[in-house]
Amino acid sequence: MLRSFIVGLAAFALAGIFDSAAHAQTIKIAILGPMAFVQGENHWAGAEMARDEINKAGGVNVGGKPRQIELIRADTNEIQSVPDATNAVERVITRDRADFLIGGFRSEAVLAMQEVAMDHKKIFLGAGAAHSKLGQNVEDNYSRYKYWFRYTPTKDVDLARTLFAVMNSIAQQIRTELKTDTPKVALLAEKAVWTQALVGAAQKNLPAMKMEVVGLWQPSATATDVTAELSAIDRAGAHIVFTMLSGPVGIVVGRQMGERNMKAVAWGINVEGQKEEFWQAAAGKAQFVSTLDTYAEVEMTPRTVPFVRAFKERYKKMPTYTAATYDAIHMLKAVIEKENTLDAEKLVAAIEKIEHVGTGSIVTFDKRHDLVWAVGKTAGIAVQWQDGQKVPFWPPTVKGMKPFKLPAR
């Protein structure tokens, strides 16, 4: 009896040793995201693709020993609960022994998640939240927050820079084609907090860019009819409708602009317009609606087209910007192999110096560990709906871009 007990105990101990040895062969990366939402789904999908590719190619070479990548899927539930998000980060660090963290989406939650990660000195590559405060923390208190890097998207201020850069390009086309010096712009922003700063920036910057702001219209994010707003925009003689829409009203705007045969062209943020189903949802009438986007089959970098095609083949849909977890993992692989270590201090220094060619951007980091904004590198792309197809048109220097079209007058 005693002998079988001792044998059992020894077997148990050996199993534990082998188990921990097996774990030592892997690099654990926690993917943090709201997994019940499209943002989290793309976090995970991008990470899965990167893991499978890297592991198939032999893993990550650390000091001459190949290590497989092991992903930990952590549902942060951050859209509904900030404490849930911090709990998830604590769990993957202390329980699952994650070596690196990638993800996050809601800025308020990511700020709290950032605190937990920094408490444990874990490298956290942000892949979703845009608020400037996250990077400002690095500048204000480098020794604590240096483990944070924002891999995607560009910070909110740079997002506005992209919007105005594209706006300038469209305005230039209008000046040439319509022989007008001062294109008229109507601001159509849903009633939400996030649009306030953008509206203010537009009212300030557009006149300086030789454009006339003819008015501001603010429907609800869930409005089902915007006839009154579009009539007023028509009467104001606007050439461009600068959209700032994240809710379903984006579909209504697209459909009703088509139904009214409006001469103005829509440009800006239209989250619904980024989706593949948008054309059908807008009853095929959202001709010429344009919006910011991240991925298209254009050569933003040499890796963009193969990635987009592989993603579409595997998941039967286009990737969204949070699928940049794919790039973040590849960047980690590159710095780990270069430094031959998993030591966070050494890797932070290496990431600060890296120029990583990803699938949606060419990444370098500034002193706040934010992406350095540059057209053609990190500024993203702009797309326009043309005859049921989402056509990329900006930046024009990128191979594969097509012309931006204006409605016939």
Next chain:
Amino acid sequence: MYWLRRAWAELRNEVFVLPSRTLAALWVAAVLLLPLVYGDAYVLRILTMTCIFAIFAASWDLLAGYTGQVNFGHALFFGAGAYTSALMSLKLGLSPWATVWAGAAVALFLGFVVGYLCLRLRGSYLSLATLAFPLIALGMLFAFPDFSGGELGISGLRRLVVTPMANYYVASLSMLVIVFGLWALADSKFGIVLHAIRDDEVAARASGINTMRYKLVVFAIAGAAAGFAGALFAHYLRVAGPSTLELALSFQVVIWGIFGGVATIYGPVAAVFILYPLTEWLGSFRAFGELRLLIFAIIVLLVLLFMPRGLTPWVRDKVETQCPRCKQRNSFFRKLCRLCSAALKAEVSGAQRLVGHQ
């Protein structure tokens, strides 16, 4: 030695005589001793959040359970405490040890204001009116983003203490003091008056009780406790954001209250200690991860279906019986009342049972 003997005698004669008190004593001991035997950082985080939400849930119960003023906007006080403490700590550079009290004080004041404005409302009208207040507060926050941090909230707050264990003890000791304080209040003459107000306010007023004053005081006390919890929450997470005022939090506390059993104080606390770690635990399984809220809802529905008065009153009725003569509670295994020696379970003959049915 004398004090030890006396403490043991007190425990034996006052606590261990009833299963509910024994359970409460074991729970207190577990809350205080668990980190010493199991100091896992993740578990401490979950328990720290549990303690903070337990204060919040107990404060709601004092208001809704004891006076019947069912507040659907209790997050107002939680958020007010969080934001006040955060703003004072960050903008005035005050120690968080001082600002958490300021958070509670502002929430106390808001309790008076909300209580006063809702004084003439009862039942569902009161509940719907209270629902509006956190929404108004959210609107105010978004209207002044430079001051409030807008959608992002206020971040970079100092913690009250540094280590996970110290944070846990700050939260758990605060919780024990506040929960037992609210329990003592509810068990006092003051609590009896609150019961009277809830059961029949007109009769209570006819008996010479200034019901308005009592209702206002309860609103303020509940607000202060919730505000204190909010302030602890903000300094623990180092962020005070709009999520502290969201409707989801207001409804969450109602679920905790009803699940645990209203008008008990310990009921909602028990509910938080069961449901919060349970949902977190479910979330750690990939198979359940995204379904945890559905599982949570099913558990709550099942409990409410089979235990309509809530979990703790149901458990208490199972493990204790009430003496038919002196109304004191006794352990379920006793045959005679521990105080008056009356028979607790009368033998009922078949004929008597038949008469009873008729």
